Amino acid sequence: MKPNLSVRLGNLDLKNPVLVASGTFGYAQEFKDLVDLKKLGAIVTKTITLKSRPGNLSPRTCETPCGLLNSIGLENPGIDGFISQKLPFLKKIGIPIIVSIAAEESPEEFVVLVEKLNLIKEIAALELNISCPNLQKNKLIAQDAAETFALVSQLRKITTKCLITKLSPNVTSIVEIAQAAQNAGSDALALINTLGGMCIDIKKRTPKIGSWVGGLSGPAIRPIALKMVWETYNKIKIPIIGMGGIIDTESALEFFIAGASAISVGTANFVNPRVSLEIIEGLSKYMREHEIQNFNSLTGKLKACQN
Amino acid sequence: MKIQQIKARIVSNKEVKANFWLLEFVSSSIAKAAQPGQFVNVKVASGWAPLLRRPLSIHKIKNGKVQLFYEALGLATEILTQRRPKEFLDIIGPLGSGFNYQKSVVKSGKTKNILIAGGMGVAPLVFLAEKIKMHKPLVLIGAQSANKVLCAQEFRNFGCQVKIATNDGSLGFGGQVTDLLKINLTLENSVNLFACGPQPMLQAVAQIATAKNINCELSLEAHMACGIGACLGCVVMTKSGYKRVCQDGPVFSSKELTWEKR
Ligand SMILES: Cc1cc2nc3c(=O)[nH]c(=O)nc-3n(C[C@H](O)[C@H](O)[C@H](O)COP(=O)(O)OP(=O)(O)OC[C@H]3O[C@@H](n4cnc5c(N)ncnc54)[C@H](O)[C@@H]3O)c2cc1C
Ligand SMILES: Cc1cc2nc3c(=O)[nH]c(=O)nc-3n(C[C@H](O)[C@H](O)[C@H](O)COP(=O)(O)O)c2cc1C
Numbered sequence: 001m002k003p004n005l006s007v008r009l010g011n012l013d014l015k016n017p018v019l020v021a022s023g024t025f026g027y028a029q030e031f032k033d034l035v036d037l038k039k040l041g042a043i044v045t046k047t048i049t050l051k052s053r054p055g056n057l058s059p060r061t062c063e064t065p066c067g068l069l070n071s072i073g074l075e076n077p078g079i080d081g082f083i084s085q086k087l088p089f090l091k092k093i094g095i096p097i098i099v100s101i102a103a104e105e106s107p108e109e110f111v112v113l114v115e116k117l118n119l120i121k122e123i124a125a126l127e128l129n130i131s132c133p134n135l136q137k138n139k140l141i142a143q144d145a146a147e148t149f150a151l152v153s154q155l156r157k158i159t160t161k162c163l164i165t166k167l168s169p170n171v172t173s174i175v176e177i178a179q180a181a182q183n184a185g186s187d188a189l190a191l192i193n194t195l196g197g198m199c200i201d202i203k204k205r206t207p208k209i210g211s212w213v214g215g216l217s218g219p220a221i222r223p224i225a226l227k228m229v230w231e232t233y234n235k236i237k238i239p240i241i242g243m244g245g246i247i248d249t250e251s252a253l254e255f256f257i258a259g260a261s262a263i264s265v266g267t268a269n270f271v272n273p274r275v276s277l278e279i280i281e282g283l284s285k286y287m288r289e290h291e292i293q294n295f296n297s298l299t300g301k302l303k304a305c306q307n
Numbered sequence: 308m309k310i311q312q313i314k315a316r317i318v319s320n321k322e323v324k325a326n327f328w329l330l331e332f333v334s335s336s337i338a339k340a341a342q343p344g345q346f347v348n349v350k351v352a353s354g355w356a357p358l359l360r361r362p363l364s365i366h367k368i369k370n371g372k373v374q375l376f377y378e379a380l381g382l383a384t385e386i387l388t389q390r391r392p393k394e395f396l397d398i399i400g401p402l403g404s405g406f407n408y409q410k411s412v413v414k415s416g417k418t419k420n421i422l423i424a425g426g427m428g429v430a431p432l433v434f435l436a437e438k439i440k441m442h443k444p445l446v447l448i449g450a451q452s453a454n455k456v457l458c459a460q461e462f463r464n465f466g467c468q469v470k471i472a473t474n475d476g477s478l479g480f481g482g483q484v485t486d487l488l489k490i491n492l493t494l495e496n497s498v499n500l501f502a503c504g505p506q507p508m509l510q511a512v513a514q515i516a517t518a519k520n521i522n523c524e525l526s527l528e529a530h531m532a533c534g535i536g537a538c539l540g541c542v543v544m545t546k547s548g549y550k551r552v553c554q555d556g557p558v559f560s561s562k563e564l565t566w567e568k569r
Binding site: 023024025026030031033034046054055058059060061062063065066067068070072075218219247267269270271272273274 | 309310350355356529530531534535537540541548
């Protein structure tokens, strides 16, 4: 029996459910010596904005117990730079490319970005990063259900590409935002982006990162991410791409059982670049051992504790 | 040269001076490909604590073996001291772009090459000294005090002339290594400077180089997450915007750097 790992997100078919998360895999070419890229389910690019962005002050990263605090500040070459410098390599890989996009000032920037990306057939899907904590904004779109609904509805009208909305954990109810995105026509949800956090150097009495606060990722946030995926799955019909601290097959399986249809590997790419491929193999093995024919039958199969 | 992720067998891991350790591992491919100024990214223990790899310079290459020279100063480097011969170390490398010495050093026989090492900054410069030993470089080593002077004998073994500066005057020149550099810059020669050490030292070296219009390459440090240019965590400001220390560097020409925070 050859396990079938394929999944479908909206109109997007993936040969396996393992993605690499935005901002943790660059534009893929950085990993070309270390990872057989075409084996991945899909690649999500670093978030692209309309204009190029220099990014935030350094230091931009700091390690925490089993976690990573970062404040990169969406450094990117802008959409035109992305299309001319980064996309040619991505196109050649031959797997679905998901472009993550964000607005700096006004949601209207999303419209221009989507219109430009609509024209490129090799781009399989768009991920709306409305949840980046490192833009020094008072409020993120993903922290407001009405704004999320308005933006996704507007973009839904102008694209037939698969739309993935990336949600923030820095909210009182992620389910509410997830529902807004679903009702507005999002094909799938990606959760979670990083959690707001900070670290202090007690010798210098300064923050450990240049922009004072940043976003926390890595195994430290996994239980939070998992709960959010589970809560959202229970209230939502569109597929969920789960992420937050996935580092191996076991942690990936937790997310599927909680309700994810696909998963993204983020911070773990920095530690073991091959981890996504190891997870793909691990999932096949798990399916054989548990005689699961189709991977999607595992999603959401969580039962109550038995004692 | 392709970047590799390998499980390398540790040959030895010894404390050569209080808190300073020399670790040797086997990797004929890294040994063959590595250039002075490049580094490897080391996962010091299996499991996920500490989470990130740690960058360590390639210190020496010998018969298919690679040496790292490190100071035990925190979580990961302390754990590294506990790794034993015959164990395997998960390593990614060789990484970064190293010293551009081939162009500048070989240019003219009359050019004087000066290596300036501050503290742990000796680590990549020993490898460079070996590569250019036929040009008899001058090595200036700076340290807090006599007992913190590193690798002087290593450099002498390559036939380098070595001069030492200690901040407390306990050995050699009393004062900053950059003051020692000023004294040793004679006007008649054209000069190449190669430096590695704490940022204030590098900045002072760059200032001297700019004032005298000397070719100068500096190896920088920055906190890194991925080490391969993907995360954009370890950037430094240059005249053409932020660059990644891990991939565009760690070695930069002093002409490129602006030393501003943004
Ligand atoms: C390209 C490169 C090459 C390097 N080569 C060497 C080498 O050959 N030998 C060597 O001993 N060290 C080298 N370093 C520095 C080394 O990576 C750090 O000392 C190490 O990561 C500290 O890890 P730790 O967990 O032991 O310390 P931590 O517990 O992480 O930190 C201890 C202290 O060190 C500081 N620190 C941590 N990482 C860095 C860093 N990357 N740069 C500056 N300060 C840091 C922290 O702020 C803290 O004050 C290099 C760094 C870079 C970027
Ligand atoms: C260094 C770094 C940069 C990131 N950049 C982005 C980004 O540009 N856009 C985005 O949507 N998420 C970004 N993220 C968030 C990740 O995509 C992911 O949502 C988060 O890190 C949780 O997953 P993890 O714990 O597996 O890393 C970044 C995360 C890290 C660690």
